[in-house]
Amino acid sequence: MFTLSEENYLKAIYHLEVDGAKGITTNAIAKKLATKASSVSDMIKKLSEKEVLIYKKYQGVKLTEFGVKTAANIVRKHRLWEVFLVDKLNFSWDEVHEVAEQLEHIKSPKLINQLDVFLGYPTHDPHGDPIPDKEGNLKTIEKSLLSTLLKNESGICVGVDDSSSEFLKFLDKKGISLGKKITILDKEAFDNSLSILIDDKKLSVSNKIANNLYIKKAHNG
Amino acid sequence: MFTLSEENYLKAIYHLEVDGAKGITTNAIAKKLATKASSVSDMIKKLSEKEVLIYKKYQGVKLTEFGVKTAANIVRKHRLWEVFLVDKLNFSWDEVHEVAEQLEHIKSPKLINQLDVFLGYPTHDPHGDPIPDKEGNLKTIEKSLLSTLLKNESGICVGVDDSSSEFLKFLDKKGISLGKKITILDKEAFDNSLSILIDDKKLSVSNKIANNLYIKKAHNG
């Protein structure tokens, strides 16, 4: 059994690994968790003793198989709860994260299994992030940043990179949401802004947005 | 804002008050929470400073209005979550309490409001206990212990006094659940056992059961 704190460290390390970081150092973890390196140092010792990770002094950490499973299960809970909040309790996608941060620590295997059933076995959370299965496996779909699409290419909006409340609310205002079809009408070389077609309307989006929005390319023929 | 520990103390004191205890002493609280008197003594000081209760040395504690509201809100959350688990996630009434003990501490006013809406504004939890409203008011319905009914009287089963998993499972086995009509066929003076009619079947129940089951008397005419 893991404490709330241990779970949060585990999750942070897991996310760093999934995001492809190689040297997951004390400092990297401290930054991710907005805490101090000395605190991380202490916690690494504890987690290492609990055999969820292997630590090589001054080298960095790596989750064990057990560690990955444990962390993935927390992420699974987090994302299932987010689906619940949006689908059943009418939360909008920018309101769910904080509450899910709390709910992810509730301990009850039956609860999470039944929630999964109740929600109809969702595969992705409201931000387009994949929900790990019971064994902790992540199914990643192929997706590209909107900024990588070429003129006249199109695809379906399937996720966000930055899922801050500010960005999500901004997308809401622009009428951009997951599942919508987007077509690149034009690319502006000057500031890398895009002219896109969404809902049969023309819209101009900045490069910053285009770098935070994931699209599943239509294999357009 | 209150810590998990503070919330559990508050809830314990609230339950003692609702159950009509007068001198809610350090020892009484310690017993309820299966902790030590010295720990309670410390916590009472803290809660007193936070103005949720008034403490008179060697006399006992009394919740302030603010304390009652705060505690009732935790109980409200606990019972709404229990309804959710039974109604939506197919938990049985003997499985929900432990999980609700965790869920009751999740902090999100919107969550609990929306949960209330989603569940259809339930007034009672799966054990027949009333759900406090947003202001913390408890609506108590009139109910009597099965043991107080007279021969030939009947009523609807509306609650349990002992809601331990063992007792609830025992009731399940006997086919007794909330909402069912029970008629007293006979009372045995020797051991205070009862012969009752439920679902058109005759059943014998011990005095111990009769003292833990609440009935809403049918004003039989």
Add this chain to the structure above:
DNA sequence: ATAAATTTTTAGACAAGTCTAAAAATTTAT
């Protein structure tokens, strides 16, 4: 290769919450 800058660890302190053991206050019994 040595010095400088950076990263990591250790040492010591603190807050929350708990416990045991002893002291103090209160209640009950004689």
Add this chain to the structure above:
DNA sequence: ATAAATTTTTAGACTTGTCTAAAAATTTAT
């Protein structure tokens, strides 16, 4: 009214998790 029993408080210790400041190890620059 005094003694005995009980309740409550205090004192001191321990755990978890955090922090600051300093020491140690490592990496980078010259």
